[in-house]
Amino acid sequence: MITNFSNAERAEVLTAALPYIKKYSGKIVVIKYGGNAMVNEQLKQQVMEDIALLWLIGVKVVLVHGGGPEISQTMQKFGKEAQFVNGLRVTDKETVDIVQMVLAGKINKTLVNLIQMKGGHAVGISGIDGGIIEAKMKNEALGYVGEITKVRTQPITDLLEKNYIPVISTVATGADGEPCYNINADTVASAVAAAVGAEKLILLTDVEGVKDDSDNIIYEAHKNEILDMIDSGVINGGMIPKVLGCIDAIDSGVTGVHIIDGRIPHSILIETLTDEGIISVRKLGNKLVRTCKACRFFNILP
Numbered sequence: 001m002i003t004n005f006s007n008a009e010r011a012e013v014l015t016a017a018l019p020y021i022k023k024y025s026g027k028i029v030v031i032k033y034g035g036n037a038m039v040n041e042q043l044k045q046q047v048m049e050d051i052a053l054l055w056l057i058g059v060k061v062v063l064v065h066g067g068g069p070e071i072s073q074t075m076q077k078f079g080k081e082a083q084f085v086n087g088l089r090v091t092d093k094e095t096v097d098i099v100q101m102v103l104a105g106k107i108n109k110t111l112v113n114l115i116q117m118k119g120g121h122a123v124g125i126s127g128i129d130g131g132i133i134e135a136k137m138k139n140e141a142l143g144y145v146g147e148i149t150k151v152r153t154q155p156i157t158d159l160l161e162k163n164y165i166p167v168i169s170t171v172a173t174g175a176d177g178e179p180c181y182n183i184n185a186d187t188v189a190s191a192v193a194a195a196v197g198a199e200k201l202i203l204l205t206d207v208e209g210v211k212d213d214s215d216n217i218i219y220e221a222h223k224n225e226i227l228d229m230i231d232s233g234v235i236n237g238g239m240i241p242k243v244l245g246c247i248d249a250i251d252s253g254v255t256g257v258h259i260i261d262g263r264i265p266h267s268i269l270i271e272t273l274t275d276e277g278i279i280s281v282r283k284l285g286n287k288l289v290r291t292c293k294a295c296r297f298f299n300i301l302p
Helices: 007-024 041-056 068-077 093-117 154-161 185-196 223-232 239-251 267-273
Strands: 028-033 060-065 122-126 133-137 146-151 165-169 171-174 200-205 256-261 280-284 287-292 297-300
Touching: 007 267, 028 041, 028 185, 041 060, 041 093, 041 267, 060 093, 060 154, 060 185, 068 093, 093 122, 093 165, 093 171, 122 154, 146 171, 146 185, 154 165, 154 185, 185 200, 185 239, 200 239, 200 267, 223 239, 239 256, 256 267
Parallel strands: 028 060, 028 200, 060 165, 122 165, 133 171, 200 256
Antiparallel strands: 133 146, 256 297, 280 287, 287 297
């Protein structure tokens, strides 16, 4: 807790947030939660505080969560080794059962409980519930990793209208008759944001950001530049589904898309409710790109 602020400084912080509270109150903000911010207990508490605070000021928050580290730990207990291809977990039949158990069970209900302890009202669901996420097999080499074919928004919007925070785990029902698919959480968050017409999509990551081939952080990039960096291998691994999801969300009309360093305390509030999230805005082609070097945000706006 910050104690070295004067009363006037505290008041200034609160009043500075007022334009952003007015902007986002009543709007849908989709947040993807995972990585180090999920493993580190202090960061986890701060993320849940951010989400509860946004909800309390009227923001319609949708939380989409992964759980990769805990899935890998559980796989080890079953004598299985995690394998990844381009940031996607190779998922055989036994692994998809583990994924469903960990994501839709332990992690989902833990997050719901934490949000409620911070003062929010949350309901935990999976992509299977109500047929929210339908998918087909993405690639036989990846096993039960799904490619989203449909997002059914009604269960999500029903919860939002009743003033609940939907907490969505990223397993999907099979449009091809398979009972369950594992979907990358960044991909699900981007698809959900597009489907519900979100004002903002925030993807928390556990790295400094998108980097070039000299290992320098990139704060802005045009869509075509991003695709070129994927083709050249500059963007690789787990960052690929993040940036592709961002592009899909932008193309579907999501106003603000942000990849932020989830290791920074209260990074969600910094991006959403402070001037630090809008240091500069400039046009690249047909895109406006917003950058925040101090907070290591990688933002693309249409």
